[in-house]
Amino acid sequence: MMKKKIMMAVCAVMAVSMLSAMCAFAAPYSLSQWETGNSNSLIYIKKPASLSATTSERTYTVTAGGVPGVDVTIYRKSNYDGNFYKVYQGGYLLSGTIGASGVYVVSIELVEGGNKMRVYAENNSERQIIDIDITRLSQSQLDRINGLSVGDIFSW
Numbered sequence: 001m002m003k004k005k006i007m008m009a010v011c012a013v014m015a016v017s018m019l020s021a022m023c024a025f026a027a028p029y030s031l032s033q034w035e036t037g038n039s040n041s042l043i044y045i046k047k048p049a050s051l052s053a054t055t056s057e058r059t060y061t062v063t064a065g066g067v068p069g070v071d072v073t074i075y076r077k078s079n080y081d082g083n084f085y086k087v088y089q090g091g092y093l094l095s096g097t098i099g100a101s102g103v104y105v106v107s108i109e110l111v112e113g114g115n116k117m118r119v120y121a122e123n124n125s126e127r128q129i130i131d132i133d134i135t136r137l138s139q140s141q142l143d144r145i146n147g148l149s150v151g152d153i154f155s156w
Contacts, residue, residue: 027073027095027120031084031129039126042070043104045119052133055110060134062119064104070123071097072104077116084118110136 043066045051053060064072074094075084087094089109098104108117114135121128 027071027086027122029086031075031118031120033077033082033084035084035129037121037127037129039128042067042123042126042128043072043098043119043121043130045130045132048132048134051131052135054135054137056137057110058136059107059109060115060136061105061107062117062132064098064119065102066098066104066121067123068098068100068102070121071095072106073120074106074108075118075120077118084116087117108134110134112136112138 043064045062045064047053047061047063062074066072072095074087076087077084087108094106094108096104096106108115114133117132117134119130119132121130
């Protein structure tokens, strides 16, 4: 009987240690606006090319290249406290692992106005953080742009 209890305790300790090892590298729930990484070689953003973009679309596709096996998570900046929080869409976390192709693609739903996002990449003890800013124009802004003519721009 005592042997059985010891075996159960050993199994429980092993299960907890394995679970904690798997979760040790999981991306944190939130990131401070001052959070920095310790690497710049895990991932590079291809789109948007200048780390900022403007669109009228409801979604924006971010593409990146990186080291296979790197875990990537998308965060959105909170207007309330300035911190970045994990993004969930349709009940799913915007997170994934770069595969053998070295390509990572994610489609992000945008709100009107500014969408300050943070791409968080990690692999073992390395972390890389890249901020991107995607502005979604409102319909009224689009109407004003579409209503402009060349004469309006160059008239004195």
